[in-house]
Amino acid sequence: MSAISLSEGIWWVGVVDWGLREFHGLSAERGSSYNAYLVVDEKVALIDAVRGDLSETLLENIASVIDPSRIDYVISNHAEPDHSSGLGAVIDACGSPAVLATPNGVKRLKEMYRRDWRFQPVGDGEELSLGSRSLRFIHAPLLHWPETMFTYDVLSATLFSCDAFGAHLATTERFVDQLGAETVLDFTRQYYAFLVAPFRKSVLSALAKAAEVPVSVIAPSHGPVWRENTGMVTSAYYDWASLKYEDRAVIIYGSMWDSTRKMAYAIAEGVRQEGLEVRVFDVEKSVPSDIISACFLSRLTLLGSPTFVGGIYPPVEAFLPWLKVPRDSGRKMTCFGSYGWSSGAVKKLIAAQEANGYPVMEEGLALQFAPTAEGLAECADFGRRAARWALEK
Ligand code: FEO
Numbered sequence: 001m002s003a004i005s006l007s008e009g010i011w012w013v014g015v016v017d018w019g020l021r022e023f024h025g026l027s028a029e030r031g032s033s034y035n036a037y038l039v040v041d042e043k044v045a046l047i048d049a050v051r052g053d054l055s056e057t058l059l060e061n062i063a064s065v066i067d068p069s070r071i072d073y074v075i076s077n078h079a080e081p082d083h084s085s086g087l088g089a090v091i092d093a094c095g096s097p098a099v100l101a102t103p104n105g106v107k108r109l110k111e112m113y114r115r116d117w118r119f120q121p122v123g124d125g126e127e128l129s130l131g132s133r134s135l136r137f138i139h140a141p142l143l144h145w146p147e148t149m150f151t152y153d154v155l156s157a158t159l160f161s162c163d164a165f166g167a168h169l170a171t172t173e174r175f176v177d178q179l180g181a182e183t184v185l186d187f188t189r190q191y192y193a194f195l196v197a198p199f200r201k202s203v204l205s206a207l208a209k210a211a212e213v214p215v216s217v218i219a220p221s222h223g224p225v226w227r228e229n230t231g232m233v234t235s236a237y238y239d240w241a242s243l244k245y246e247d248r249a250v251i252i253y254g255s256m257w258d259s260t261r262k263m264a265y266a267i268a269e270g271v272r273q274e275g276l277e278v279r280v281f282d283v284e285k286s287v288p289s290d291i292i293s294a295c296f297l298s299r300l301t302l303l304g305s306p307t308f309v310g311g312i313y314p315p316v317e318a319f320l321p322w323l324k325v326p327r328d329s330g331r332k333m334t335c336f337g338s339y340g341w342s343s344g345a346v347k348k349l350i351a352a353q354e355a356n357g358y359p360v361m362e363e364g365l366a367l368q369f370a371p372t373a374e375g376l377a378e379c380a381d382f383g384r385r386a387a388r389w390a391l392e393k
Pocket of ligand 1: 083222
């Protein structure tokens with residue numbers, strides 16, 4: 001895919017990665033893009049690069065707009081290698097551009113690449129004149145690494161936000177309005193829940209800073225560009241960072257001989273009867289990030305495990321650390337499961353969730369062997385009670 005004009009003097013020169021399917025545990029079922037942007041004026045700036053193995057395409061895209069040797073400044077908003085491992089190839093092709101990043105970003109780039117580039121640390125609020133337009137640097141740490149910043153083009157009111165507001169989504173279209181904002185927002189949410197949610201206070205700080213300037217375009221480093229209704233994605237970020245819980249529940253279970261699965265389905269029906277939308281995941285057949293995205297800001301999460309050697313069924317136990325990723329500690333939880341001749345899994349699941357700091361409906365529900373009709377009715381009742389408890393203010 002060749003360069004695409006965002007507005008007068010601003011070009012997308014990134015690379016679409018159609019083959020990506022997973023990113024540090026985050027499902028990327030629709031691929032992704034690594035967005036780099038060229039701002040052309042009397043001076044020329046490149047904002048971010050791409051993954052190193054894709055830098056040839058980045059250079060081709062730059063060359064379709066200008067001779068790469070014309071680049072005066074290479075700006076690194078974020079040092080993670082999906083945006084920085086292609087910097088070396090670009091810098092080599094440019095000659096000796098200045099490499100701008102936050103002081104922390106300069107430190108990271110030096111540590112990672114051990115190259116003697118012409119580094120120029122930039123302060124929060126500092127501006128770089130390109131001639132008739134200028135770029136402002138807005139430090140936005142922990143989105144999602146300590147060195148991250150936004151770059152803001154004052155003339156076009158374009159915010160180059162790096163990972164923030166981005167989504168893993170490979171498309172031929174470059175703009176959100178060509179794809180449908182709701183569709184893009186689903187992918188943005190999944191990205192947020194897995195990679196950004198642990199840093200919600202940083203999100204709120206960055207949103208407050210971004211609100212000090214007019215923003216017409218949000219150009220993230222993954223997925224399509226918001227050139228209309230940017231308030232839609234900033235409002236969504238605000239709601240997510242403010243932990244506005246939604247009337248949804250998630251049931252996550254593992255099952256050896258189907259008894260815990262039957263319990264999960266019956267509990268789901270009870271939860272639904274109290275007005276919560278329910279999603280059910282078999283932990284052995286699901287991608288962790290899909291489950292986490294569904295759990296994020298759900299009022300209620302129910303964990304189910306059969307008892308295995310007196311404890312939690314290993315596939316369920318292996319999933320537990322993923323639950324801590326979004327750090328939405330107000331999510332209410334309870335647990336259930338079947339057992340054979342000795343119980344134990346439910347108590348251990350409950351103890352693990354209490355240790356993680358979640359509000360827990362402590363009694364849980366454990367049933368012996370295959371559930372009877374009465375047992376399934378008990379499950380539905382348990383689901384109703386859990387849902388009513390989750391809906392309490
Ligand atoms: Fe897209 Fe944090 O790198």
